[in-house]
Amino acid sequence: MPENIAKIGFAAEKLHHLKSTIERDIQRGKYHGAVVLVARHGQICFHEAVGHSRFASREPMQKDHVFNLFSVTKAFTNVLVFRCIERGDFALTTRIAEIIPEFFGGSREKITVLHLLTHTTGLPPVFAPVPGMCIDRLEEVIAAICAHVHPIGPPGGTVSYSPMAAHALLGEMVRRVDNRKRRYRDIVSDEIFAPLRMKDSSIGVRADLRSRHIVPFFLETVPPLQHLGHSNYGENGAFEEEDGEMPWVGGISTVADMFRFAEMLRRGGELDGARILSPAILQKAMVNHTGDVQNDLYTAIGAARGWEPYPAYIGLGFFLRGNAICHHQFGTLASPGTFGSTGFGSTLYWVDPEKDMTFVALTSGVMDEGDNIERFQRLSDIALSSAI
Helix, strand or coil, X not given: CCCCHHHHCECHHHHHHHHHHHHHHXXXXXXXXXXXXXXXXXXXXXXXXXXXXXXXXXXXXXXXXXXXXXXXXHHHHHHHHHHHHHHCCCCCCCEHHHHCCCCCCHHHHXXXXXXXXXXXXXXXXXXXXXXXXXXXXXXXXXXXXXXXXXXXXXCCCCECCCCCHHHHHHHHHHHHHCXXXXXXXXXXXXXXXXXXXXXXXXXXXXXXXXXXXXXXXXXXXXXXXXXXXXXXXXXXXXXXXXXXXXXXXXXXECHHHHHHXXXXXXXXXXXXXXXXXXXXXXXXXXXXXXXXXXXXXHHHHHHXXXXXXXXXXXXXXXXXXXXXXXXXXXXXXXXXXXXXXXXXXXXXXXXXXXXXXXXXXXXXXECCHHHHHHHXXXXXXXXXXXXX
C-alpha cells in the first residue's frame, strides 16, 4: 500500500482487513484465489493477489494472471453500442430487425436496442440457442438465435437478465454496421483495448496470454452448464478458444486492465487523452431505466435463499446500485449511483461516483451465483467502509 494512503482517503487497517477476509475465505475452501484492486480519485491504494490460480497445482495467484470475464464482457459490447449511437449508425429506438433482417416474426420485430440493453426483450434467458451446440462462433450463434429463440412475453413488459441472446445480437449489430467490415473481436481491440492500452485483454484467449490464463474451474455447487467450443477442450471449452467470439462472455483480462476500463467510465469516457465515449451518453447509461421492476432471473436466485425481492436497477447495459437495502454485489454501503458489471460466479467491477471510488475483483473457482452475490456484497462493503 502507498505511504500516503490516508491522504488519498483510505483507512489502511480496513484494507488490511479486506485482504485477511479474502484469505480466510480461501482457506475455508469457498473459492481458490483472487486479485483485487481498490482505488480512489484514480489512485490505486490496494492491489493484491491472494490464494491460488490453479488449485490442483497450488500455483500462487499473481497480479498479472488473466481471467475469463464471463458477463463483464457485456460492458465492452455496451461501449461499442454507445459508439455506434454517437456516430449515428443506429439509435436506442432502432429495431433489431432493421439491422439483422433474419430476426423477424411476431413481437421480435418490435424489439429495440433499448430493450436489449435493459434486458426487457421478452426473450427467454437461454445460455445456448440450441442445447449442446458450440457457442464460440458468433455467426453460428446468431443464426441459431434467429431460428430458435422467440419471445415468451412482449418487449418492455418484464425484466429478465439475458445471459447471451441480447448481447450476441448487440455484438452482431455492431459488426454489421461497421464500414470497415471488421469482426466483433477486432472492433473491440481497435476501439477499446488499443486506445485504453489494455495490453493484456482480448476476445478469445490470445496466444501470447495463454501461459497466464486461468482456465475456469466451476465449483461443485455451480449448476451444470455446458459452454462448448469447436476445439473440443471440454464442457466449458468455449472459454479456452483462441478464436472465440462471444460478445456476451468471451473476454479475458487482468485486474490492471479492467481498472483502466473502469477509469475511463469514471472519468466520463476518457483516459490518458483517449476519448472513447461522450459524457452525454454515459449520463444516459447510468440512469435506472427499469424503475422498480424486479429482475426475474435474480429474483429466482434470491427466492431459493429466502431473500426479499428487489428492483433490477439496470441502466443502459450496466447494473446500478439503487436505493434499496438488499442483496447486491456492489454492497449495501454503496451510493445509489454506483454502476458496474458482474460475471457469473467470479468477476466484478464497480465505480461509486459519489465516493469517487473504484473496485475490481477477478477470482478463480467459479462459485454458485447466490454464494457469489453474498461474497462480493461483503467484500464491497469492507472496501466501501475503508473510505474516509
